[in-house]
Amino acid sequence: MEKGDLKLIKKYQKELTLIEGVAALLDWDQQTYMPKSGILFRAEQSAFLSEIAHDKIVSEELFNSLKRLKRKKIFGDDKLMLDRFYKRVERARKIPRSLVSEIARATSLGHDAWQRARDKNNFEVFRPYLERIVELKRKEAKLISLPGSLYNSLLDDFEEGMTAEKLKPIFEKLKIELIEIIRKIENSKEYGKRKNIFLGNKFSKEFQERMVRDVAKRMGLDEEKSRIDFSEHPFTTKIGINDVRITFNIRESPLFSFESAVHESGHALYELGLPEKHAYDVLGGTPSLGIHESQSRFWENMIGKSKDFWSFYFKKFKEEANLNNFEEFFREVNSVSKGMIRIESDEVHYCLHVILRFELELALMEGKIKVRDLPKLWNERMKEYFGKTPKTDVEGVLQDVHWSGGYFGYFPTYALGTIYASQIFASLKKKYPKIEEDIRKGNFRKIKLWLNENVHSFGSKMLAEEVIKKACGEGLNVEIYINYLNDKYSKIYGF
């Protein structure tokens, strides 16, 4: 019996993995090559696949097998796999199919309304739709009903094991420290001397694409297992084992394509480094989005915005444009300014953006504030944390897509990933004190292998906190990130 159950449970996981990959291909194609008019049929295809996946995960046959196995003594990886999959199945079974459909419909309409609201620069267009989404997501959270804040039931889906109660003091401390670092930067003699070296120079599309491919390859992205295409918004997706794809785009700033390629390649290396042995079961996945983001932000910021890294790439950029002063150039890569937009933010302001969103969505889910209060609260907090308020809703509360898709609990993973990244960087430097010498030569081999061994190879056999403990000797530690920022920016801005 036991053997049969285990086999069946693995078969279900394999099928769910296959569906996930197919769904990822539909989405990748939609964002890269699909002819414009294909969109309606594509939406039907995607919805149909979600239905098949949902039917699979809530199947009685599967649940009965899982319950029987839970009563038996199982050890090792099978035990881990069973626990994690059971949790996922249990979660899915708590939400009735009708609510799944309602949320799908509400977020589909919500996404559309969000875009219209942005076009009209008017939150009111989006408000009724967001109210509906919030209502449904609170309903979902109540059905899942993890202990503590209602928010935890949603957060757990993105960052398993994390809670609002744990996050609050960490983010509170981070917020105070970030505001202090920003104060020091703004009082420094170098602040505001930005010369717009990049925007002042033309970097051809061909050059930008060449650099994108160059850096991905140097980071160790295997061309037989990955590809790089062009899309409106850069993203990484896993189509299947040995098939991971990233995209890039050319924007006004010539650094955009390059930095986002470094970021997405970080994600892609993680996907390709997950344990192949568990390719068809839940252990082959990631423990949390925070860990995923730690990989992209580690490469983007700790490596891709470091002086050693740019002492290598400056040579290439210099050849293309009229650049001569490396110090000025490097300062521009790391220039700090009070931008209102999260995705355009510098390293120092970035987590403040995230914390603001976390505070608002937490209060929303806990029923302490209303959707209609969002624009006012947003602007008040921006004034408080940034000393400036957005001029429009598009620059403010309408800037992110997440809420329109019902993704409450997603934002904190950006800040968590950033903190993890700094811890990983510290550990890596402890292991290889002279790693800068490699980086200055554009050689990232040791870094990639260290990440493969110390982060990627665990898959989701452990939760995020345990992965970080194993890789860095301790769990989440925001001090390390604060020290990293103080250390780096005091040198750049001289404070």
Next chain:
Amino acid sequence: MEKGDLKLIKKYQKELTLIEGVAALLDWDQQTYMPKSGILFRAEQSAFLSEIAHDKIVSEELFNSLKRLKRKKIFGDDKLMLDRFYKRVERARKIPRSLVSEIARATSLGHDAWQRARDKNNFEVFRPYLERIVELKRKEAKLISLPGSLYNSLLDDFEEGMTAEKLKPIFEKLKIELIEIIRKIENSKEYGKRKNIFLGNKFSKEFQERMVRDVAKRMGLDEEKSRIDFSEHPFTTKIGINDVRITFNIRESPLFSFESAVHESGHALYELGLPEKHAYDVLGGTPSLGIHESQSRFWENMIGKSKDFWSFYFKKFKEEANLNNFEEFFREVNSVSKGMIRIESDEVHYCLHVILRFELELALMEGKIKVRDLPKLWNERMKEYFGKTPKTDVEGVLQDVHWSGGYFGYFPTYALGTIYASQIFASLKKKYPKIEEDIRKGNFRKIKLWLNENVHSFGSKMLAEEVIKKACGEGLNVEIYINYLNDKYSKIYGF
């Protein structure tokens, strides 16, 4: 009850249509952009989708609904839809899942063995695998058991309503006439004067791709509903409503990319012209592969190898290379020679290749010959029809992929499509006697619209024979094709 049944039957058809489109995307991606190492996971994804589709089509719930509805009075399109879908379901239900899997495995191994046999230029490597495939396909045919030749049960899947008994006299006549036309060509004064204008000139890849896109656009392929990519073998695929894709390739002959683009665009225009009202049911498909092929071969041969067509495109090709003599150039486009390879064949030899394959696969299925006899029989018939025998197995019996995939009954549709194409051409000229004037200007609008109205718009509401009757005033008529060839080639070769 009835209403519920009809709804359910339509739901099943919609789901099957969605799965087909997703499967088509997996295949398209595999042939265009998939990273090399993604192949193993892709095979699993494709197999899984086939299983889902098979489970759907043989579902008891569906069959019960269909049986109930068959007893009721249904009219109009619903009646047509019901009949066609019932037939498809009945056919699928006749084949047990175990046989479906066995055939899938045998053809998967068979395809691999076929490639190895080609690499070694040795039919013996392929023989045991082909024997197994033939055995399984005969088993399948016996289970389906249509009246007449055992071959009919397989042929019907590609060309519904067609039988070996109907085909034999038609192909017999065609064979005799083709051999006679070839004799006249070979005795003409122009024969053998080919100058290899194309191979002697360099046409850049950029130029070839520009011409591919140019001709597809002129033919009326809407860029918002289609795309053109690069792949090893050119093909057309429908991903969904308003999303049809073709591919091209660059080969030694610079005409290859252009002619195959015309061919594939013919297929693509057909797919885009099918009735959108029936996009989610069986009536929105094609009645037969012969009709599909009539569209590609009509454009490729009757239009794309005509003098009027080339009087337009010669100007563009002339600019790229050192060409001056249009007559010579045109004769080269239509040069006739005794090639051993079907897909490289000229218009006159093409159907002879097809008839040879038909005769052999018919005898195989009827148990009159054995797989081990194939190379000998192939070469004997080549000698008889072509007056020449292939030097190797790769040039002979190993040249086509079809049998390795179990596609017995497929070949005749190439010849049928060619005959239909000539009939369509004759009807079109009756309707628009001065259509050459448009063609000479590179204007194909009237042709596309006529095909849309007289062929595409019916979907599969009628069988192939009826579509041709409606479009051309009579059913399959091989005389028209023979007249077309005599007329065209007597002018070119002067006989």
